[in-house]
Amino acid sequence: MTSRDTIFTRLGRYGYFAVGGAIFFALLFAFVFVRGGYLLTVMQLAMIYGVFCIGLNFFMGYTGQASFGQNAFAALGGYGTAVLCVQFGWEPVFALIASMAIAGIASVIVGYPTLRLRGHYLAMATFALGLITYDISVQWTSVTQGYMGYSGIPPLGIGPFTIEDERMKLVCLMVILLFGLWVSGRLRNSRFGRALRAISTSELGAAALGINVARYKLAAFVIAALYASASGSLFAHVVGFISPEVFGLQMVVVTFTMLYVGGVGTVLGPAVGAIIASLLPEIVRSTGRFQDIAYALALIVMLIYVPKGLSALGGLGRSRVAEPGAGS
Amino acid sequence: MPSLIEVEGLSASYGHVAALKPVDLRVEEGEFVTVLGPNGAGKTTLLRAISRLVASQGRVSFKGQNISGLSTHRLAKLGIIMVQEGRGLFGEMTVYENLLLGAYNLGSEIEKVEGRFEQVFGLFPRLRERASQVAASMSGGEQQMLAVGRALMAGPKLLMLDEPSLGLAPKVAAEILDTLGELNRNGLGILLVEQKAPLALKLARRVYVLSSGSVRAELPANEIKSHHDLARYYFH
Numbered sequence: 001m002t003s004r005d006t007i008f009t010r011l012g013r014y015g016y017f018a019v020g021g022a023i024f025f026a027l028l029f030a031f032v033f034v035r036g037g038y039l040l041t042v043m044q045l046a047m048i049y050g051v052f053c054i055g056l057n058f059f060m061g062y063t064g065q066a067s068f069g070q071n072a073f074a075a076l077g078g079y080g081t082a083v084l085c086v087q088f089g090w091e092p093v094f095a096l097i098a099s100m101a102i103a104g105i106a107s108v109i110v111g112y113p114t115l116r117l118r119g120h121y122l123a124m125a126t127f128a129l130g131l132i133t134y135d136i137s138v139q140w141t142s143v144t145q146g147y148m149g150y151s152g153i154p155p156l157g158i159g160p161f162t163i164e165d166e167r168m169k170l171v172c173l174m175v176i177l178l179f180g181l182w183v184s185g186r187l188r189n190s191r192f193g194r195a196l197r198a199i200s201t202s203e204l205g206a207a208a209l210g211i212n213v214a215r216y217k218l219a220a221f222v223i224a225a226l227y228a229s230a231s232g233s234l235f236a237h238v239v240g241f242i243s244p245e246v247f248g249l250q251m252v253v254v255t256f257t258m259l260y261v262g263g264v265g266t267v268l269g270p271a272v273g274a275i276i277a278s279l280l281p282e283i284v285r286s287t288g289r290f291q292d293i294a295y296a297l298a299l300i301v302m303l304i305y306v307p308k309g310l311s312a313l314g315g316l317g318r319s320r321v322a323e324p325g326a327g328s
Numbered sequence: 329m330p331s332l333i334e335v336e337g338l339s340a341s342y343g344h345v346a347a348l349k350p351v352d353l354r355v356e357e358g359e360f361v362t363v364l365g366p367n368g369a370g371k372t373t374l375l376r377a378i379s380r381l382v383a384s385q386g387r388v389s390f391k392g393q394n395i396s397g398l399s400t401h402r403l404a405k406l407g408i409i410m411v412q413e414g415r416g417l418f419g420e421m422t423v424y425e426n427l428l429l430g431a432y433n434l435g436s437e438i439e440k441v442e443g444r445f446e447q448v449f450g451l452f453p454r455l456r457e458r459a460s461q462v463a464a465s466m467s468g469g470e471q472q473m474l475a476v477g478r479a480l481m482a483g484p485k486l487l488m489l490d491e492p493s494l495g496l497a498p499k500v501a502a503e504i505l506d507t508l509g510e511l512n513r514n515g516l517g518i519l520l521v522e523q524k525a526p527l528a529l530k531l532a533r534r535v536y537v538l539s540s541g542s543v544r545a546e547l548p549a550n551e552i553k554s555h556h557d558l559a560r561y562y563f564h
Contacts, residue, residue, distance in 0.1 A: 205417075207401045208404060
């Protein structure tokens, strides 16, 4: 057997898909990096949304709960970092970390009573949370500057080192996204992650094995809030401007689309979905005034033919035997 | 010596419908007790009420300690483990992951977890062969083995099973019940809810007959000789 045969045999269909996907995204990233311009901004935003979606995936994918209000924590992150940097002159990195801490504490306070609800009730409660935060960001003008938004937010950096070059911003965001994915993957296959996935299948079944369902749901909610806050802060530092609209209802719709296109409950799905759903409007832009229709059609086709998301494509036709060592 | 578990006046209802009228029941240390009864007798509700999977009233003691107010996950930590009707497996997870979840309460005590794996694989060698297989893709019998195996991973003091033979071929059902018998001989307290009386009566020391949410009879298993005896209690 040649070494080539050995590698191909070991890879299998799923391996081919993984390697192919990695090469595709590496080439895409290189193309965007070299070409620059508007695509660079699109990719930067995709990375930021990707971070948000990784968190959303913790709560919706791994734990199987519905939340339409994670944008509230992105707003906390965005405004937190803006106020701390612009008003108090904090270093961006410390402002980002502090905003995440604030969002984490807020998510515990909000999540404790809210997560007693289930299903549609939980979805509606979290939706209300997003709406309330939006209203606060509009009305509390002394802090948020209302519809005018917050400008002059410094780029990411620490001390004399700031990341002002757009290409370096993209590289920095990609590193953060990959780190977020790594953490997500590690947690998913840990004791903690298995408990979350058990809750996703059956809350009663999980409780019957000794899992404290309420505590784990809260933990997943907090983790989702931390990721959301980080993405809000990153948006503020990368774009330099935030307004209530950035964290409004549009964000909920866009991130849901990304999560389902990429694959809810999978490790890579949030990143894949964020990149594909961000680039798709650019791809269909050539259809002119039909671009919205083309975009919607493309999404519908994806959801019909790949209902488990693009990152689950490699599993099509695969035997139902898990990868060796999975879940260890 | 206090009973392993003692239930006094346990009742539960779904809305306005009383599924379980005040019931008294006990299982001694190392005892095999079976609850028999027709469809809708309240057998499943009884186990779910003990596990606090449904809201219930009444007193439940475990080794003399009142555990009435404890939540489901705390009961599991005490060693009161239930294998639910329909197995309650996490279908998208592998056999290995399901078993690991069974040992959830052991945390990171790796040696203990490995010991439990060996015990379960010793009882059900097929689970070792299928360790990396997704649970939902296994046969009904294998799934039931996994459900029992997962419960054993938790190191139960009292194992409660809700109709483990449901939907299984007679030979497979007998195989699983034989394993339960073996576990009981090794000192494990078992409370079995079953409709297939002949299978259950072979193993049990005592039997409770449940009908319309109430205990109709409590008697030694060897006193029930035929279906006719049971029917007498069902329609008492």
